[in-house]
Amino acid sequence: MKKLFVLALLGIMAFATFTCSAAQKVLRVGTEPTFAPFEFTNEQGEFVGFDMDLIRAMGKEAGYKVEIQNIGFDGLIPAVQSNIIDCAASGMTITEARSKVVTFSNPYYTAGLLVMVRKDNKDIKSYADLKGKNIACQIGTTGENKSRAAGGKSVTAYNTNVEACMEVVNGTADAVINDAPVVAFYLKTPAGKNCKSVGDILEAEEYGFAFNKNNVQLIKDMNKALATLKKNGEYDKLYAKWFN
Ligand code: ARG
Numbered sequence: 001m002k003k004l005f006v007l008a009l010l011g012i013m014a015f016a017t018f019t020c021s022a023a024q025k026v027l028r029v030g031t032e033p034t035f036a037p038f039e040f041t042n043e044q045g046e047f048v049g050f051d052m053d054l055i056r057a058m059g060k061e062a063g064y065k066v067e068i069q070n071i072g073f074d075g076l077i078p079a080v081q082s083n084i085i086d087c088a089a090s091g092m093t094i095t096e097a098r099s100k101v102v103t104f105s106n107p108y109y110t111a112g113l114l115v116m117v118r119k120d121n122k123d124i125k126s127y128a129d130l131k132g133k134n135i136a137c138q139i140g141t142t143g144e145n146k147s148r149a150a151g152g153k154s155v156t157a158y159n160t161n162v163e164a165c166m167e168v169v170n171g172t173a174d175a176v177i178n179d180a181p182v183v184a185f186y187l188k189t190p191a192g193k194n195c196k197s198v199g200d201i202l203e204a205e206e207y208g209f210a211f212n213k214n215n216v217q218l219i220k221d222m223n224k225a226l227a228t229l230k231k232n233g234e235y236d237k238l239y240a241k242w243f244n
Contacts, residue, residue: 074140104208126199
């Protein structure tokens with residue numbers, strides 16, 4: 001009797017452990033964190049920003065423990081494809097080319113590209129004026145594509161967005177092409193105080209979270225979570241936190 005009781009108890013304990021760990025599914029998220037206010041690191045080295053808050057909230061809503069790691073921007077899609085991460089949360093624009101190899105969540109933010117130059121620059125007033133200029137951008141981004149199409153004298157693609165912007169600050173590059181909300185944020189930082197944006201937003205771009213094409217259930221769950229957060233006011237709260 002006693003033996004049976006102990007066995008039953010052990011069984012219950014094993015089952016409890018199993019269900020607990022099953023409830024603690026992990027969502028492995030990759031990001032390139034030099035893209036404030038969407039993703040950057042604070043003094044404690046934690047990943048912070050709109051995307052980071054949103055993906056954590058979505059993960060929580062869908063029942064996941066969210067773990068975030070730093071991956072170079074041009075390495076994010078390959079990492080999703082090879083299942084090294086489950087999701088790329090990195091201010092990533094939904095494009096036709098990318099949609100061929102990954103599945104994006106429903107759009108969660110509307111942005112667009114903008115040209116940034118030094119304040120003392122007199123001859124670049126818009127994208128059209130980049131002909132013959134030295135342009136900086138971040139590798140693998142829509143900004144890089146736009147830079148290469150601008151007819152510049154040179155295009156240099158940097159691993160991080162911070163490096164690309166730095167080239168404008170210190171005069172190595174005439175202009176950087178970067179996402180408009182990131183430019184706006186940068187202009188308010190000490191590093192950006194001698195910079196300005198010129199011209200209009202080039203065209204609207206929608207951000208999405210990228211998933212492996214085979215992860216059909218996860219994509220469904222995450223879209224459902226996003227819709228819930230949009231409905232219950234949580235999305236608006238995060239938006240106000242980072243963009244007001
Ligand atoms: N939206 C642009 C793109 O998708 C730039 C994204 C850069 N993101 C980053 N975390 N560095 O190409």
